[in-house]
Every structure is written in C-alpha cells, then in structure tokens.
Amino acid sequence: MSLPEAGPRPAQAAETPEPAGPAGEEQQAGGEPAGGAEKRVTWAELYFDLVFVFAITQVSALLHHHHDWAGVARALVVFVPVYWCWVGTTVQANIRDVDNVRDRIGIFAVGLAGLFMALALPGAYGRRGLLLGGAYWAARLVLLGMLARMPGVLRGPYGIGALVSGPLLLAGGLLDGGPRLLLWSLAALCDLSAPVLLRRRPARVAYHPAHMPERFGLFLLVALGESIVGTGAAAAGAALDAAELLAVAAAFTISCGLWWQYFVYAADAMRHAVTVAESRRDVIRRVFQYGHLSLLAGVIAVAVGFGETVAHPGQALGGGAAGLLYGGCGLYLLSFGYTRWMMFRKVSGTRIAAAGLVFVLVPLVMRLPALAALLALAALLVALNVVEHLRVRRAAAAAERAEPARAVPGPR
8 A cells, every 4th residue: 555654754855745734734645734633443444344344254265165275375366455455445544534525435435346356256266257356446446546636646556556456457357267366466466565666755644553553453353253253154053062162162262362462462562663663654564564464364264264173073174274273373473473573673482483383283283183173272372372461460560660669769
C-alpha cells in the first residue's frame, strides 16, 4: 500500500511540496489537520470487515481441499490480493477522514469487490478465475480513485496495484493452468514488493498510531475466529464421544494460546513501536503489512488443521494435517521474531526457539494419533505462555524494587 513518510525528514529528501495546516500543523491526506485525539475504527470499517470474514472462510476451504505444498502455494497466491485490498482500505482509513458519505461509499465499493473475490476463491483456478481478476482490479481502481488528489500516487504502490497488478490478475483469469498461476504469482509479487521498491514520498501524512494496530488486531481476531468455526464445523457431525470432546478442548486451547501470544503482549508492543517510531511508515510496512501476512497465514493453516483432526482423533495425523497444524503454528510464532526485530532490533529468543521446536516435531507427530498431536501442541503453547508470563512478572518485580532505590538519595 502507499505509505507516505510520516514525521520530519531532511529538506533534500522532499520531492513534492508539503501540505501545511494551521501554524505548520501536519495534515492528513485530504487536508484534514491531524489532531491530538486518537483515531478510532469507524462502524463502516467494521462492517467492511464482515466481507473478509467470509473471504478467510473461503481461503480455508480452498486449502482444505488441496493442502499439499502445491495447494498451499496456490492458496497463498490468491490470498495475497484479498489481503492487499483489505490493507489498502485500512491504510486509507488511517490517513484520511473516511467518516463521510463519499468515503463510506468508496469503502463499501471495495467491500463489494471483496465479496466477489471471496465468491470466486474456491473456483479461482477453474471457471471463476476471471471473476477474481476483475473484482480485484475494480477494488484497486476504487482505492486509487479515493486518493487521486494525492501528489505522486500513480508512482506509488496504489498506482502499481491499479495499473500493473490488477491487469495481470485479470489477464491470468483469461488463461488456464500454468500461465494463470504464473501471471497471478507475478501480480502477488508486484503487490508485495511495491512498498519496498517504490519508496517515493508523495506527501507528508500523519499516521494515527492507535488506529493501525487496532485494525490489524481485529483482522487477526477474524482469522482466530475461523479456527473456532473450523473446530466446531468439524465436530458438529461427529458422535462427540470422550475422545472427540477432548480433541475439541485441545483445539480450543491451542486457539487460546495463539490469541494470548498476540493480544497479551505483542499488540501493546506494536502500538508502542508505531507511536514512538521516527518513521511510522516503516513500522507500518514491515510490522503490520508484511508481519501480519505471515501471522494470518499461520492462523489460517492451523484452522484448516483443526478441521482435518478434530473429527477423527484416533486416526494418524498424516503429513498434510501435521504440516498445517504444526507448520502453521511454527510460522505464527516465528513471525513474532521478525516483528520484534523490525520494531526494536531485539531477538525474541523464546518464541523463535518454540517455533523451531514446533517445526522439528512435524515429522515426528505425523504418525501419532490426531488427539495426541493436538494435546502435545496445546501443552507446548501453554508452557510457552506460562514461561513468558513468569518472565514478565519477574521483570516487573525487579523494576519495582529498583524504583525506591533510585528515589533514595545516596550518601554525600
């Protein structure tokens, strides 16, 4: 997404005139002064998100039917444009005042295109490829139109999405087989690389640090909700004997563990990072746009893994389900290592070690009964969260003990 630089920058870096508000006040795109009040998510944005609840369900269904390596790659290729449309709308809502008739209509237009994309996902590599490509291009054109007055927008990622990625996705929809996958992969690559390669700074824009973490946290919550839906849907048609109920409990514990990893500690750290950053643009791009793509992919994989295991707890897990369940969890944990480094240049050793252990266990749990594999993963996540909780408590206690010592004057 187009992420113009926030905050001060050297005069020689300026490429276009800076819009100025009253008394030199930094402005939002569209000319609204950036006030001190925190920007909150609007009702229109929450309504817009309902489309992407359905989209994540559709991606999960696609992955459920084809969860070998090729199927995972194909699902990722079509998930990227869906995710990027959501990101583009979220960034616009952050830098603009969208609580007006014109912008609400624009958001709903992107939502309609997103609904068409979601409908196309299960048959994206069949007869619905053209629908996916056309809907994506329409969404990107609407997003570009909403920022048409911003200087340099055509030379940024919004322009690339509308003028390059969109036509590539549409052209891919007209083809079949390998050529379609190739063009769609190129489109996904263009979208993912554009924010890094096209780092023009078309205008000085104020980013709202409270709004962005809230939006991405809500999207992750939607994906975690899919893990609950996947568990319930798989168990609903089962006999619900003791083993199946225990499998449901283990799956729910895993989902709670994933929630805990993000919302108890990481969410506040991300909000702090974007608040104090010299370049909020860089934090938003690295931590939110890229970091949350892998977080979401991990959660979706785990959700599909639940659907493969909960209803048949006595059967061997198998390679596909093990890769989804353990591989998705490992990717999720490893993503925190990336985001922490991008935010603070610090290594998240505990979570990286836990991710490594989860990946190592994949070939070992393939032959285990599904229930045993679920219980083992649940125990690992509980242990990880307990370790982190105790570490935070010890650090807080040490800080409290040190505070009075600093307050007492030393000997003169």
